[in-house]
Amino acid sequence: MKPLHTLFLVLSLACAQLCFAHLMPAQQGSINIQGKSAFVAVALPASGLTIGDANRDGRLSTQEASIYQQAIAEQVSARLQLWDGDTQGNIDFIQINAESDASHSGQIANSEDMGTWSFLALIKISFPKEPQALHLRSTFFGTRPDQMQLTMKAIRGDETEVVMLTPQHAQHHFFRSSGQVLGDYIVIGVQHILSGWDHLAFLLTILCIINNWRQGLLLTGAFTVAHSLSLIAALLELVHFNPRWIESAIAISIIIMACLNLLIQRWPGKQKTRWRLFVVFSFGLLHGLGFAASLSAIGLNTQYRVWSLLGFNAGIEIGQLFFLSSLSLFYMATQRYLPGFFHASFKTQWRDRFLIPSTNLLALGVGVYFLLY
Secondary structure, rough: OHHHHEEEEEEHHHHHHHHHHHHHHHHEEEEEEEEEEEEEEEEEEEEOOOOOOOOOOOOHHHHHHHHOOOHHHHHHHHHHEEEEEEEEEEEOOOOOOEEOOOHHOOOOOOOOOEEEEEEEEEEEEEOOOOEEEEEEEEEEEOOOOHHHHEEEEEEOOOEEEEEEOOOOOOOOEOOHHHHHHHHHHHHHHHHHHHOOOOHHHHHHHHHOOOOHHHHHHHHHHHHHHHHHHHHHHHOOOOOOOOHHHHHHHHHHHHHHHHHHHHHHOOOHHHHHHHHHHHHHHHHHHHHHHHHHHHHHEEHHHHHHHHHHHHHHHHHHHHHHHHHHHHHHHHHHHHHOOOOOOOOHHHHHHHHHHHHHHHHHHHHHHHHHHHOOO
16 A cells, blocks of 8 residues: 555646646745655755756746756756755655746746746655654755745654755754754854854954953853843844844944944043943844844744754853853963063053054954955
């Protein structure tokens, strides 16, 4: 019965392709796990093809789909893969369908087939055993900004999970436990903060003005609370923003913070601390929105949204703590191991007249770079 059941599902997919072509939104798809097999239906952008779009207009006509059926199928097979742990699924069946966008909208087709922006791929993938560690990898994205993501819904019995893939997050493990999801997003958070030069530059501007551990806890705590609040608010859709504007605003925050550090050295201590605390907290809100934009591009785990959010935020804090601790240890080492014949006052002047200004100038340069480029 199982072979007949599988054959029936394959034939059903093939016969239903016209219906799917009308109903499947662009850059979206589904993965239905049935025993040892996975049945995939996905709408992919024609502009992502290297072979098939003969006239390079970003559309795939029915004639192009017919002529290049095998070449397109090979590209989809190579760039959209399902794995069970370390075992790649074997493609048993793949069908490519392209139907004119004019017929989708109910318009009368012209004599010339204008083609479609996205084509439908129907795929049957088999595994040696029922997949328990389903892993999706995709590098099939289009050239237009609205074609740089792929939303996939995986179904296995009563379990359902949705993921959004992007060129920056091109793979995903489905149906993982809450602990595994937490660990995954902690790693993502650490990697994000340690590879984000704009965020690290802002942390530099905070670090170089810390005079004691209490002030350090106060300033870094203000930044942590602020970016955590705005991150959560954005992901709960309590705040809406344009990611491009936020990127520019973060760059401006680095520039302002560096300039303030260079200009207000002569302010009274308490007044200077209060102003810096206010500025750090305010700009921390901006950086939290930047974290939210990055996490939105990656996507929260749909089964464990809270765990993935907590993991990402914890990863941000771990990476931030590692960065600040490493630089603090380096600074203390330079203070301790400077040649002994240098007087203590020289070490203080070296910090105030060279280390702090040069660090802020470095951060200023990073901010200007991110603002302009």
